[in-house]
Amino acid sequence: MLNAAVGIALVLLLMALLSGLLAVVGRVQRARDERVERQIAVTDAIHREFGAVAAPVVTRHGRDRWTVAVAAPLEPPLAIGRILAIAYEVMAARQPTRRPEISFVLRPRAGAR
Numbered sequence: 068m069l070n071a072a073v074g075i076a077l078v079l080l081l082m083a084l085l086s087g088l089l090a091v092v093g094r095v096q097r098a099r100d101e102r103v104e105r106q107i108a109v110t111d112a113i114h115r116e117f118g119a120v121a122a123p124v125v126t127r128h129g130r131d132r133w134t135v136a137v138a139a140p141l142e143p144p145l146a147i148g149r150i151l152a153i154a155y156e157v158m159a160a161r162q163p164t165r166r167p168e169i170s171f172v173l174r175p176r177a178g179a180r
Contacts, residue, residue, distance in 0.1 A: 102127050109135060109157045113150055121150055125158075131165070133158060136172040147173065 106125040113121050121139040128134060135154045139147060151171055158169050 098127060105133070105158060105161060108161070109154050112153050112157045116153060117146065117150065120146070123154060131162070132168045132170070134170045134172060136174065138174040138176045141175050 102125055109123045109125060121137050124136045126134045137150060139150055141147060155169060159167050
């Protein structure tokens with residue numbers, strides 16, 4: 068009788084462990100999908116207005132902090148401001164309940180020839 072109870076407890080423990088592991092994997096996959104979705108949205112918005120001048124990389128830090136790294140030509144200077152504004156607008160639109168915490172990293176890149 069005791070062996071049966073230990074066996075059942077062990078099976079239940081393994082099932083709980085497996086369920087927990089699957090939950091963690093699902094959460095990681097959803098976070099990755101959200102990051103990729105935001106990166107595609109920012110890239111598409113920039114490309115609609117300027118063409119293929121910048122390729123932003125979006126990364127997530129914690130729950131509500133994001134970094135958008137953009138390698139773009141520094142000329143003309145107004146274009147840089149507009150690219151960052153577009154990136155902010157897209158990121159903010161995906162988090163309408165509160166003001167997003169977004170950091171921008173601008174990497175200079177040689178202009179197109």
